[in-house]
Every structure is written in C-alpha cells, then in structure tokens.
Amino acid sequence: MRTDYNLRIRPADLGDADAVERLLRDAAHWVDALGVVMWEDGELERASIEADVAAGLYVVAEVAGAVAGAIRFQLEDRLFWPDLPEGQSAFVHRLVVARAWKGQGVSHALLEWAAARTRELGRDALRLDCDASRTKLRQLYESCGFTLHSYRHVGPYYVSRYELLIEH
Helix, strand or coil, X not given: CCCCCCEEEEECCHHHHHHHHHHHHHHHHHHHHCCCCXXXXXXXXXXXXXXXXXXXXXXXXXXXXXXXXXXXXXXXXXXXXXXXXXXXEEEEEEEEECHHHCCCCHHHHHHHHHHHHHHHCCCCEEEEEEECCCHHHHHHHHHCCCEEEEEEEECCEEEEEEEEECCC
16 A cells, blocks of 8 residues: 555535546446446436535545545435434445555545544444445455444445444
C-alpha cells in the first residue's frame, strides 16, 4: 500500500460534484462489467448527486488537488437499517476510489475518517452494507475492523450489513 503521498480528507463542495459523479459512474461501469449491478438506473442521476453534495453528505479524499475517492456519510439509514434505534449509529455508502488510487490506502483513510467522525458525534457504531456477493469488498471492510452484522434483502439487493463498534 502506497503511503508516500499527502492525502487530505474534507467535506465535498459543489465544485466536487463532477468528480464525485465521475467516480460513482466509473465504479458502477467497472462492477457492471464484472456481472454485478451495483446501483440501479436512476440512482446516479446528476441532480441527486449534486443535492447530496450540497446537503453535506459527501466527503472526498484529495491528493495534489485531485479527488482520489469519495464516501457518503449520513446519520440515518431507515432503508437498509430499519431495525435500529435512531440516533445511535452513523452510516456510510458509496465508497469509491479512482482506479489510479486503487490499493493505495484511500478507502482505509475514508473509512477511518468516518469512524472518527462517528466517535466525535457520540454515536456507538459506524454501519454499512454491500452486495453480499462482493467478496473482495467485504474483505476490505473486514480489514478495516468491520464485523458482519447480518444479511438483508432490500428491493433488488441482497446485502451484507457490517458494523464497526465505536469506543468512546
């Protein structure tokens, strides 16, 4: 894993919306080519991405002024985690890294940022989900300390739900 670069994690601003959209679309095309549908049609609409960026939901990893990765951080997720009490967890979705930065610690840095932010907010756990068939992605989450919580059907998706318990 490369560590000789200066990586900065920061909230995305509207100027980052193009880069976030490009990362999401590139990731979707790459995974689609593997025969796995990551996101359904309409989930990557430009207006939706811009609205999420404007609402402060995206955080980006930046190297030398270029966006190398992004993640969506939110405080509620009733769709994938309806069985949890509100206000106790934080959630991440749409972790994406530019192909040029794959395997160089960007994903880990974004997840570490999310865990630290969860702790700052006094939440007890950081939670996420991914397609249950994505073995390498699941291994990435597990290498970052996440443990399997459960499986769940959500619409067309069968997901593995993971959690990282936060020590205070």
